[in-house]
Amino acid sequence: MTSTLPAATTPKVPAQRSRAPKFVPSPPRILRFRSSRSDLLLCGALLVAILVVQGWNIADYPTLSDDEGTYLSQAWAVQEGKGLAHYTYWYDHPPLGWIQIALLTWIPAHFSPSSMTVGSMRAAMLVVSAVSTVLVYVLARRLSLPRWAAGLAMVLFGLSPLSVVLQREIFLDNIAVMWTLLAFCLAASPSRHLWHHFGAGIAAAAAVLTKETMLVILPALLVTMWRHGHRDTRKFALTGAITACTLLGLSYPLFALLKGELFPGAGHVSLWDGITYQMSRPGSGFVLDPGSGSYGVLQSWLYYDRVLPLGGLAGALLLLVTWRWSVTARALAGPALTVAILALVALRPSGYLPAMYVIQALPFLALVLAGGTASVAHAVLRRWRGGAEKPYVTGARYVVAALLAAVAGAYVVPHWYDGDRTALTADANAPYRAASAWLKTEVKDPEDTRVLVDDALWLDLVHDGYRPGLGVIWFYKADLDPAVTKTMPRGWRDLDYVVASPTVRRDAVDLPHVKAAMEHSEPVATFGTGADRIEIRRIQTVGGSR
Template identity: 85%
Template sequence: MTSTLPAATGVKVPAQRTAAPRTGSTNRTTPPKRLRSSRPDLILCGVLLVAILVVQGWNIADYPTLSDDEGTYLAQAWAVQEGRGLAHYTYWYDHPPLGWIQLALLTWIPAYFAPESMTVGSMRAVMLLISALSAVLVYVVARRLSLPRWAAGLAMALFGLSPLSVVLQREIFLDNIAVMWTLLAFALAASPSRHLWHHFGAGMAAAAAVLTKETMLLVLPAVMVTMWRHSHRDTRKFAITGAITACALIGISYPLFALLKGELLPGAGHVSLWDGIVYQMSRPGSGFILEPGTGSYGVLQSWLYYDRVLPLGGLAGALLLVVTWRWSVTARALAGPALAVAILAGMALRPGYLPAMYIIQALPFLALVLAGGTASVAHAVLRRWRRAGEKRFVTGGRYALAAVLAIAAGAYVVPRWYDGDRTAMTADANAPYRAATQWMATEVEDPKDTRVLVDDAMWLDLVHQGYRPGLGVIWFYKADLDPAVTKTMPNGWRDLDYVVASPTVRRDAVDLPNVKAAMEHSTPVAVFGAGEDRIEIRQIVSAGTGGDR
């Protein structure tokens, strides 16, 4: 009697008998080979998906506050759409360009029919597609890693409904797109059919994740661990080799692109990939994440402000899976996600640069290990009941235990999540931005002959209002850091007319001489909002004294 291996091999091997379950082993319902054929899975996943889309989509343009990074990525996507190259200014290899190329494709249709809609607030809607795909993939990965249906639903809910997720997944960040590709890599790596092409596809998806946001390199070992555990032992070497080869061949396209442009290594008169890498690796550190007063500690507190359940509960779940590794089938099944949490947590603990969006990469794995840890505890309790001989209580006990866990979790989580999600669905944090944009559109007499410094969150808004992209409306960093811009400002700040001083501009002007001088030699003509979040429109006092306009 024979059984056929994946079609790619064409090899026949003796069929393996299914081993009887060990006494005391974790008893779980085997997930369906194809989720689309399981009506309960489809119903649960569909209901959760609708809830996630409603919570994340409601009020998406007004909360949270527009960020400069969002504006940068969307402006770069706009540049791709307009055929202006890979960025709206000189592309200097800060990130691989695949991320905003995907954004350009996602926003192409609405931008074609309504060009004025190509702004950060309105284009946040495209992130709902990314969130939907990622949430479904979390469920798929959970089931393929043998989590029971209720635990897979818990992982999906944790990932999509946590206030921390709602806030960060709404924003136009490359990390969100990279997470989608990484989850696809995990889903293919854990494919129940164990087809070699699924493993090659996992390598391709992993490469797409890295070319979207290079920091996803950190998670690749976890993808390989998952593939190792779920590949057939007779084709494991082919699967791993094929995945690594596919990932490497696609990944090498980025340095090859730089080489063909003559920008791989530093040289006179051009940017280089090497300089971009050196910059990213040498950015000033944020300090130790657990030391009060450091930048990293502030970032941690901002995460915990939105939600403590998912970050801290996920770390606890990962620790529980490590401790129970030897006797818990669930712990071994979740080795990949647990390793991803460990790597990302370890990198966060180093005293290096820690951006606020870093945790986006960890959110799905925190959700998976927290749900897996909960399932592991639940099965341990049921196993103890079996060993105690209380068989008549086991069947009913499952439902009772599930009810107890649901009530306990609900009593703690729901009040905290309700406040955070309610804020996200009702607050208007971007009224000052809209008012400032409207003022610049109606109060400036000749936008085409006006030069104004803005952050990138407002850059596209003013482009659609008639300001010249690149020379008229200027991303404030470029006034000091881009030679292509500074050469059009021979008189420095005197060649400018306005500065739209958002919190980002005020914070970073200290290290930018032209921007700092423009702020010092300007007076506010309009102020929107109050406190640290206010936006000031400041007119340069000595504007128009010459220079290339």
């Protein structure tokens, strides 16, 4: 009996060993991505093309924005050790965003201080754009999109004229999107390490502390984290991510508390006042009302590109409707939910819709549009169940897919070509450069001259010798900052010039000092024409003397 037992069991051992390799799971997708030559080549080639398009003519188009100048001026103040802003910091946004801009621009500003201007420092945003674009590709692959669909998402995100224009600009939203994409990539990690989910919570907190409006899409991040978490550790990982995000996020109110600026009081700004202002600022109307400001913002987005916003919304709707039946829809539940949340926030009847709001949605619109395209392509090309197909049937489906792709390309390529060609060739900032040159050469004593400007020109004049805060004044602060108004006991009479850019003319109606300066001045130089012109106006006192 002892001799027959090995004889009966011995043949089974080699057989089990020979079958074992068939059941070994494949390596996680991210590990294959690191070593996949095809993924690296595709991602690298697309990244180069995207950076060339986004970087070409970056200083000249689009028109310089006052918000860009504000964030860069605040970054300059951080670099110079002048605090968190070039004027009194009043908790309009958390400071982490422009602290990152200060780090991005520190090296070029150190070697060439005069290059710390909006036009030249837009190049720093290419770093942010490059990281975000690669993260879109990685996230698409981690969400099980095929290689071609991940490349499509990358192209949609990086080469849409809407993306090219907005990602060039020095906006906090672009940096916050980078952190948000990193959080989604960590949440969807196939390795399922606990530290990945903790890292996702930290990255989410960094996104919110960069631009607080990213808070609304955190539920979509949690959905992604829940779907990709390991069943045994899912609740623990989710708790750790939420804890990490919350603790890091609380550093902002803690900062205000330690400075004695958490609540309103005499003689100081407060976080509470900042929140109250953001919550009570006048709305821009319903986005679908043709007479509202929000409708104008929507039309400005669609002017640059209709494919990504409308196609992305359609893709999100398709994925959410087919969630129960489609593997692709379940994989892209997080991005689709992100698009839905951002769309609902934009549809608030009395909400405020800023022009840069769509930046937060761009990568997720690209992902769901690419995912919806992959889902439709799979439906067209999948094999019939129950046996092999006839060759001509399979060939016909490929022909149909190719025709659909050709029709889509015939519509998209001409529109994108026109939009991107404008971004690569137009010069929208010649009036700003001319105004800056005039103030540098025609004003004989800049150290003793006081000028109201928008922040797009503020740093230019600082480099040209005007005293920051006293000589060159961000026009809002002439009415809204007590530290500035007390240096103007005679109001507009203490000023010499006002540079009437489109932003200054638009907002002067709500600013008494600025409005009076405009009314008691006359143009001495005008650059550009129409609504985009920039006028340099000399202040006139009674009798015609300054």
